[in-house]
Amino acid sequence: MKNYDIVIVGGGPAGLAAAVSAKKAGCDSILILERDTELGGILNQCIHNGFGLHTFKEELTGPEYAYRFIKQVLDLGIEYKLGTMVMDIAPDKTVTAMNREDGMFTIPAKAVILAMGCRERPRGALNIPGYRPAGIFSAGTAQRLVNTEGYMPGKEVVILGSGDIGLIMARRMTLEGAKVKCVAELMPYSGGLKRNIVQCLDDYGIPLKLSHTVVDIEGKEHVTAVTIAEVGPDRKPIPGTEERYICDTLLLSCGLIPENELSRSAGVEMNPVTSGPIVNESLETNIPGVFACGNVLHVHDLVDYVSEEAGRAGENAAKYVKAAGDSSEQGAAEAGAAQGVDTASAGKPGASQVITLVATDGARYTVPSTINVDRMSDLLTVRFRVGDVYKNSFVSVYFDDERVMHNQKRIMSPGEMEQIILRKSQLSERPQLKTITVKIENE
Amino acid sequence: MYDVIVIGAGVTGSAVARELSRYDISTCVLEKCEDVCEGTSKANSAIVHAGFDAAEGTLMAKLNVRGNEMMDELSRDLDIPFKRNGSMVVCIHKEALDGLKELYDRGIKNGVKGLKILSREEALEMEPNLSENVQGALYAPTGGIICPFELNIAMAENAFENGVDFKFNTEVKDIKKGEDDLWHLQTNSGEYTARYVVNAAGVYADMIHNMVSGNKIKITPRRGDYCLLDKQVGGHVSHTIFPQPTNLGKGVLVSPTVHGNLIVGPTAIDIDDKEGTNTTADGIDDLISKAGNHIRNLPIRNVITSFAGLRAHEDHHDFIIGEVSDAPCFIDCAGIESPGLTASPAIGEMVGNLLKEKMALKEKENYKATRKGIVKTEGLSIQERNELIKKNPAYGNIVCRCEMITEGEIIEAIHRPLGAKSLDGIKRRTRAGMGRCQGGFCTPRTMEILSRELGIPYEEITKCGGESVIVPTRTKEGSGNGAASLEGTRGEVTGA
DSSP: OOOOOOEEESHHHHHHHHHHHHHHHHHOOOOOOOSSSTGGGGGOOOSSEEEEETTSSOOHHHHHHHHHHHHHHHHHEEEESSSSSEEEEEEOOEEEEEEEEEEEEEEOOOOEEEEEEEEEOHHHHHTOOOOOOOEEEEHHHHIIIIIIIIISOOOOEEOOOOHHHHHHHHHHHHTTTEEEEEEEEEESSOOOOOHHHIIIGGGOOOOOEETTTEEEEOOBBBEEEEEEEEEEESOBOOTTOEEEEEEEEEEEEOOOOEOOOHHHHTTOEEEEETTEEEBTSBBSSSSTTEEEEEGGTSSSSHHHHHHHHHHHHHHHHHHHHHHHHHHHHTTTTOTTTTTTHHHHSTTTOOOOEEEEEEEETEEEESSEEEEEESSSEEEEEEEEEEEEOEEEEEEEEEEEEEEEEEEEEEEEEEOOEEEEEEEEHHHHTTTTEEEEEEEEEEO | EEEEEEEEOSSSHHHHHHHHTBBSOEEEOOOOSSSSSGGGGSSSSSSEEESSSSSTSSHHHHHHHHHHHHHHHHHHHHTTTTOOOOOOEOOGGGGGGHHHHHHHHHHHTTTTHHHHHHHHHHHHOOOOTBBBOOOOOEEEEOOOOHHHHHHHHHHHHHHHHOOEEEEOSSEEEEEEEEEOOOOEEEETEEEEEEEEEEEEEGGGGHHHHHHOSSSSOOEEEEEEEEEEEEEETTSSSSSEEEOOOBBTBSSEEEEETTTTEEEOOOEEESSOOOOOOBBOEEEEEEEEHHHHTBBTOOGGGGGGEEEEEEEEEEEEOOOOEETTTTTTEEEEEEEEOOTHHHHHEEEHHHHHHHHHHHHTBOOOSSSSOOOOOOOOOOTTTTTHHHHHHOOOGGOEEEETTTEEEHHHHHHHHSTTTTOSSSHHHHHHHHHHTTTTTTTTTHHHHHHHHHHEEEEEEEGGOOOOOSTSOOOOOOOTTTOOOOHHHHHHHOOOOOOO
């Protein structure tokens, strides 16, 4: 097997954008490993439109959006392998993968970009009581069966969870002739984008029942009915509020979990809030030369942001490979784990100003978690989510104890990712700055 | 006409069938579901019990200890995963320490080897995640963990390969002794006749028994809810941890599984419905609260699935094994609740010996006691994998990404003797779909393989037979043939 400078794990939107940027940044030795039989990832089953408004200023379907990047990958001559499962990533960045043609093989990579995406939270992880018959699907599985394979899971549908895929599937199933009886959401707010609630539920008269959950699934072989109930502030069902829906299908859209099993085996440190790696301003994990982007890092709502973020990861990986190469040309030790951080830091080893980002008071996390000021670009986008619905509240940013940003937002909700932009000049003029805090304030 | 008909292809029926397959007779297993291992055998703690629980002198005690002893050789012969991880009964109340001694004494009388009473310190040293409140523990090194599916499937496959017939989707509706002195079994697919009948019908064993006997028995389905936790936390404990038993059973255990998950369960709730395998919120809540009593920081948030099984609890709480007094040539294996899984090979042996004597059976010359399992790619070296992939590229294609199961394993599961016909059949034979995403990703891919290998359309693929169709119809414009369209692109590994 050939050696590659950058191995990208995953050929979905994150992996594709990372590859394109890495190539444009000067890295010629890139390999994308994709487990599916096509590039594009989950976008291929997202046949609805609404993708690319930020990136391309036009509305594309998922496959169209993916193809914009696939075409660049092809045009740039970036190599990829399909039907290839990455089995292991070792802490020294040796990637072990397998497919039908090459068998199992290892690639000692100089840099690895984690772009494995996420998976859906299954019924079992939700502790929904009842039988375990056919007819229960996570929304994404149903989406694949309907949109890619061309089969219908059923005709009468109840959906638990108002994540975006669930909302999109409510519309899809309706358009395919099924009756979607309701969407139940455990929380008092939706987990999806406002525009999807309007376009996928309201436009089709599908009721969204907030603060409701499924308390029973009937049907020994196939789903025959589902009972939902209202939940109290403790999220426990309130007796007496049960409503029984005759149905043959239950779709679940109850959250996405970044797929970080490979990251963990590589020794990548995780953020328990995002279930994704902890990264610095370069989207680099605690293992120098291992970068993360897209839904494996934190779950996004818009693919445009995935592409943007992955582009940065690709660029930084290319920089890392180049710096490592330069340092070894200078006779320095092989660009290994211990040296990686400093080789990229513009020749000021040890003297870097590293700032910690803290999310608190309603802000749940930030990506990145740390900023090395020397390595940051002039503008750095910091993304975060809020833990509740906030109306007319302020996003505040503190540099240590000094409040430097205080922007009012009409509405913020957990289903919509927020961002702030930091300028390098703001930080470098404060060499003593240790902590940047992002919080939500009422006034 | 068969010499022997066994009713039920669970772990008991399959063990009996395997024993009978040694002899030069015709044997048939009638199973109401579409596969083996569909009832109690598929939903239990997956424990090979040491044998200190059952009362001295009971069949339960005797067959538990015997079954435990047989398990090493059996697991080797049948190529199934089995591990003696040892079990511990943990006492958390000082005043209950005497109970441990009682169990110890009972175990010794039952013939359990290696039992030891541990001090608090010894117990914590062996199992650091035990509760702070631990006062002492009974340690049984012979306790083990096993894959119940594979045990059941392997015994059935081995019986089949030795000439036993299996009839699935065949439910016994009535049994009468004919004037020809044969048993006539009416089923939903015609009549079967046999000289001898073995009743291994699990929670239905009372109904089958009561068809032929005036001495009625009653089996109560005793439901047990379980939670299965992610492999990430499979090492939270290394032994099987029991609380001290009560009159409702052995209590809520926490144990690693032989495949590296953590299992927590069961509850014990008597119900009427013999198909009532639905979990309830109360059951799961009860489970979680009880499991926490003995284990520190139980990582219950890592649950990947919950399920319920039904124990076939007979009123007198012992196995009923033997010829029915008022129905000659009718053999009961009833009341097979825990430790039924452990005891199953011993039950098979006992029934085999009984019929050998009664029927003056002769051993076949060509009986083959061993069976080779599905090739398991997990844990193979790169060289081993590549040899396999060279022979069959399907072993290079991962279908279930959580359990890392290849297409080759799934294809083999379908084409084996008594092969898989449904998603659950594949799951129980290969573990595809049994991981943390619970089939979210591999379901469509496994359907594609089932459709292709069995030559059936998607609309006929089921989760577990019967009405459990996955996708009943096509979409409005569904070209439908996902399998064919994917086939075209597979293998184009393109480097530009």
